[in-house]
Each structure stands twice: as structure tokens, then as C-alpha cells.
Amino acid sequence: MTERILEDFDLDQIARSGQCFRFRPLGERQYALVAGGRYVEIAQQGSCVRFACPEDEFETVWRLYFDLDADYGRYKGAVAKRDKYLQSAIEAGGGLRILRQELWEVIVCFIISQQNNIARITKCVENLCSLFGETCYNSSGQVYNAFPSAARLAACTPDDLTPIRLGYRAKYILSAARQVAAGEVDLAAVRQMDHTHAQAELMRLSGVGVKVAECICLFALHHIDAFPIDTHIRRMLDEHYPKGFPLRRYKGFAGVMQQYAFYYELVK
DNA sequence: AGCCAGGACGGAA
DNA sequence: TTCCGTCATGGC
DSSP states (O other): OEEEEOSSOOHHHHHTSSSOSOEEEEETTEEEEEETTEEEEEEEETTEEEESSOHHHIIIIIHHHTTTTSOHHHHHHTSOTTOHHHHHHHHHHTTOOOOOOOHHHHHHHHHHHTTOOHHHHHHHHHHHHHHHSOEEEOTTOOEEEOOOOHHHHHTOOHHHHGGGOOTTHHHHHHHHHHHHHTTSSOHHHHHHSOHHHHHHHHTTSTTOOHHHHHHHHHHTSOOTTOOOOOHHHHHHHHHHOTTOOOTTTTTTOHHHHHHHHHHHHHHO
């Protein structure tokens, strides 16, 4: 068990932010999370966050995963006082963090996300893991399913994926899995690329366009200058920033502002 | 019944 | 380059 007092951290906001689909609610401000091949239960009371794991696991895994060494106060402080929209967004979602999720998992999750809603995306991901993910047991006897590897999915037929209810996205995922499993797209190399090159390389994958590639860059590769524009962000930009979003002001971390805005559009 | 959901793709124009 | 029809599924 590890406890920490964390600033700019809200477990509910993070779990509902739509960047990760593997938070399972356990109770009031409590979640089970499978990430990085691990299962952990997390609970928050006020600013106190309890991780049901040893200190060393918290330090070596979850500190990085939740981006706890970054100063989100600095990001929020960069917002202009007169920018009422972003100020409201920060007020609503000031506890958000940009997670560092596993690359292949984020690729698949955001291929699924296209023309879809978060509730159904979550169901698809759960189905995918329970059907094809390796069954794992942690030290406290918890049973959980890892996210299925590219090789595992590449071995599937379209019929195998029917019960997942992926719709037309199933063929994208099978194709992308084959590209990765065959080494046609080298994910290890993508991890070493800068934002621009990573985006271009990711777009070689079946079912990955500009928006999905930006989500992958932001939520897996931690290129926090990535700025995915989906239907909500598009509508928000048209309504609140008709003469353009101040990307210059947030140079290098515009993706953090995007996430505040996206979350605000979800909950407002 | 029709519209929308964290879009991408292939083919026209 | 931009535009357009199409692609599954489920909730409202």
C-alpha cells in the first residue's frame, strides 16, 4: 500500500476523461486499473491517493504512468485570465493528467474510437481483453486480462472478432495488427521518433488518420504538443475560438489544453 | 425514426 | 488538394 498527497490530480476526472478505457469503477472514487501489464486498485480521498501496491512499484511504474513529475500548475498558469472558456475548463478538470499508456493498446483503442462513443468503446475494449487478452494473476491473487498483443490479434479471422461488436473497425484492427506483427510498422522505432515523424508513421497503419494518430501521440508517446481535433473539439473551436485557437501561447503543451477542453465538453 | 458518437477510406471532381 | 458516400453498432 502506498499513499501520496497529490496536487492537480483527480482520479474520477482521469478515469472519465476518455483517454484510457481500462479504469473499472470499484466504489466511491475507487478504481481498478490494468496498465503496463499490471493490475492496481486506486482510491482517492481529498488530495490523498492510495495505490494498492508496494512503494517501489508506485515509484517505478505509476509515477511515470500518471505523469506525476510534471507541473500541471505551470500548464494551467499559462492560460490567459481573459480566456473564460479555458479558465472554466480548468476549473472543471484541473485534476486531469496526460497518461503514458502502452503504444499498441492506444493504437487499437483509438481505431475503435472513430465514429463511436466512450461507453461503447469501453465495452469493445473489455470484450477484446476478455476474449483475446492473456489471463494474468498478480501477487494478491487478482485475476485480470492483459491487452491482447498485435501477434495475437493478427492471428484472428474476421469471424473471431464478431462477438467484440467492433463494426466496420474490425477490418482496420486486423490489418493494423498484421502490419505491426509483421514488422511492416516498427513500433519500437516509432517510440524513438519526434512528434511529426511518429504521426506520419502511425498514419501508415490501417484505420489511423490524422486525428487518431494525434491521440496516439498524445496518450501513448507523450508528445503533449499533439492536438487531436475530434467533433467536440471542432465544435468548441468554432464556437469559442472563431479566429483561431492560441496554439502559440501553449507551444509545446497544447495537448494538455486540448484535454482540459475535451473533458469540459464531456461534463459541462 | 432519425441522429449522433474522440473518423478513415476510396474514388471523383 | 478537397469533397462525398460509405462503413457497423447502439443509445437516445
